[in-house]
Amino acid sequence: MSDSKSMKDTILDAAEKRVRRSGFSNMSFRDVAQDVGIKSASVHYHFPKKQDLGVALVDRYMARFETRLTMIDQNTLEAAVEEFVRLYAEALVMDESICLCAALGAEAMGIDPGLRKETGQFFKMNIEWLENLFAKHPTKTAYLTATEIVATLQGAMILSATTGQRMHFDDVANSIIAQVSAAVN
Amino acid sequence: MSDSKSMKDTILDAAEKRVRRSGFSNMSFRDVAQDVGIKSASVHYHFPKKQDLGVALVDRYMARFETRLTMIDQNTLEAAVEEFVRLYAEALVMDESICLCAALGAEAMGIDPGLRKETGQFFKMNIEWLENLFAKHPTKTAYLTATEIVATLQGAMILSATTGQRMHFDDVANSIIAQVSAAVN
DNA sequence: GTCTATAATTTGATAGAC
DNA sequence: GTCTATCAAATTATAGAC
Numbered sequence: 001m002s003d004s005k006s007m008k009d010t011i012l013d014a015a016e017k018r019v020r021r022s023g024f025s026n027m028s029f030r031d032v033a034q035d036v037g038i039k040s041a042s043v044h045y046h047f048p049k050k051q052d053l054g055v056a057l058v059d060r061y062m063a064r065f066e067t068r069l070t071m072i073d074q075n076t077l078e079a080a081v082e083e084f085v086r087l088y089a090e091a092l093v094m095d096e097s098i099c100l101c102a103a104l105g106a107e108a109m110g111i112d113p114g115l116r117k118e119t120g121q122f123f124k125m126n127i128e129w130l131e132n133l134f135a136k137h138p139t140k141t142a143y144l145t146a147t148e149i150v151a152t153l154q155g156a157m158i159l160s161a162t163t164g165q166r167m168h169f170d171d172v173a174n175s176i177i178a179q180v181s182a183a184v185n
Numbered sequence: 186m187s188d189s190k191s192m193k194d195t196i197l198d199a200a201e202k203r204v205r206r207s208g209f210s211n212m213s214f215r216d217v218a219q220d221v222g223i224k225s226a227s228v229h230y231h232f233p234k235k236q237d238l239g240v241a242l243v244d245r246y247m248a249r250f251e252t253r254l255t256m257i258d259q260n261t262l263e264a265a266v267e268e269f270v271r272l273y274a275e276a277l278v279m280d281e282s283i284c285l286c287a288a289l290g291a292e293a294m295g296i297d298p299g300l301r302k303e304t305g306q307f308f309k310m311n312i313e314w315l316e317n318l319f320a321k322h323p324t325k326t327a328y329l330t331a332t333e334i335v336a337t338l339q340g341a342m343i344l345s346a347t348t349g350q351r352m353h354f355d356d357v358a359n360s361i362i363a364q365v366s367a368a369v370n
Numbered sequence: 371g372t373c374t375a376t377a378a379t380t381t382g383a384t385a386g387a388c
Numbered sequence: 389g390t391c392t393a394t395c396a397a398a399t400t401a402t403a404g405a406c
Contacts, residue, residue, distance in 0.1 A: 021293075021294040021295065022210075022292045022293070022294045022295025022296075023208055023210060023291060023292035023295055025207075025208060025210045025211045026210045026292055026295040096293070096294055097294075098291060098293075101347070102291060102340075102343055103291050103292070104347075105291075105343040105344070105346060105347035106208060106283060106287060106288050106290075106291030106292070106343055106346075107207045107208035107211055107288070107291070107292075108206075108207070108281070108283075108343075108346045108347045109206040109207045109281055109282075109346070110206065110207025110208055110211040111207075116347060119347050120347045120348035120349070123344050123347060123348060123353075124348065142363075142364075142367070144360065144364075145356060145357070145360050147341070147344070147353055147356050147357055148337060148341075148356070148357045148360050148361075150340070150344065151336075151337050151338075151340035151341040151343075151344050151353070151357050152333060152336050152337040152340055153336075153340065154339075154340035154343060154344070155287075155335070155336035155337055155338065155339035155340030155341070155343070156332070156333075156336035156340070158287055158290040158291055158293075158336075158339060158340070158343075159290070159308050159332070159335065159336050159339070161290060161291075161293045161294070162286070162289075162290035162293045162301060162304050162305045162308060163305035163308060163309065164305070168308075168332055168336070171330060171332050171333070172330070172332055172333045172336050175329065175330050175333050176333075178327070179327075179329075182327070
């Protein structure tokens with residue numbers, strides 16, 4: 001057995017939850033510290049500046065997502081897209097929590113340029129994964145582009161979180177799958 | 186000639202610009218006051234609480250958008266969708282300014298519930314306008330849903346603002362138009 | 371309407387004891 | 389590593405003069 005979760009990861013978990021619910025600038029060291037049962041000065045020990053915490057959040061999020069993408073079987077286009085969409089569906093926790101990078105991207109000009117660039121990398125990584133998938137599977141008709149699919153899922157999360165209607169996301173998710181499916185058959 | 190812009194509107198202009206660039210919680214009374222050349226206490230005279238300013242921002246934004254939508258000729262599906270997309274393209278000012286309601290929606294759980302509900306109304310209004318348009322124009326094949334189009338445009342703005350690549354938005358905008366066009370012809 | 375002044379709170383961050 | 393203590397700055401908001 002490995003050791004239980006490190007404090008660093010516990011802090012990241014609490015911070016991620018807050019950023020994805022109400023944005024980066026709404027997440028404070030004091031609130032996160034209280035969430036995990038320590039003092040704000042102790043959070044600063046693990047992440048000296050808020051920007052450090054932000055970069056660590058995106059790096060971990062991106063690494064996790066990339067790992068999940070690598071695990072998706074790309075042998076059939078339809079099933080792969082379905083899995084991709086499912087990853088996003090999981091991110092919309094309780095209809096109240098959007099993608100970490102959408103939360104950061106929405107306040108792009110209010111965060112550090114380094115953090116912003118890292119956030120943009122997440123989107124690019126997602127788009128490239130889809131483009132690679134599409135390159136492997138020629139279809140009969142044209143359909144959604146990789147960028148379009150990523151944008152649609154990100155936007156749908158924001159719509160759902162704002163209106164409180166999970167339906168907004170699920171409708172969009174199903175439509176994406178249906179369109180890819182139609183292009184194959 | 187009408188009088189020049191009122192201070193209330195001048196304040197709203199400055200506040201809107203800041204919210205759309207870096208989010209609602211990153212917009213402070215002091216910054217806005219400095220933008221328009223008055224003191225923060227004077228901003229409070231026009232908008233007592235920050236929530237009041239937020240609601241006024243969304244109300245004005247929504248009213249403006251609705252007016253523009255009303256002006257779109259709905260006689261042909263393709264041209265109408267093209268105009269709709271163009272409205273969104275205008276919102277992505279300098280690739281650095283997303284939709285006001287996307288900025289607010291991204292921090293949905295960090296804002297006042299009343300303000301959140303008002304923000305959600307903007308998305309619903311957009312979706313209903315598109316649904317009404319689609320109901321008027323039966324097509325040969327299935328295509329993007331109303332919710333999907335709104336979500337896609339909102340998400341594309343966030344991608345563009347984060348990566349600094351206007352292309353991300355324009356690609357998506359063109360793809361939407363192409364797909365509606367294909368469903369018609 | 372706008373100002374000065376100020377209160378009350380929050381926030382990011384640091385120093386130093388344990 | 390975590391704590392107490394503390395700081396400087398920022399923020400929302402109000403009172404009252406002009």
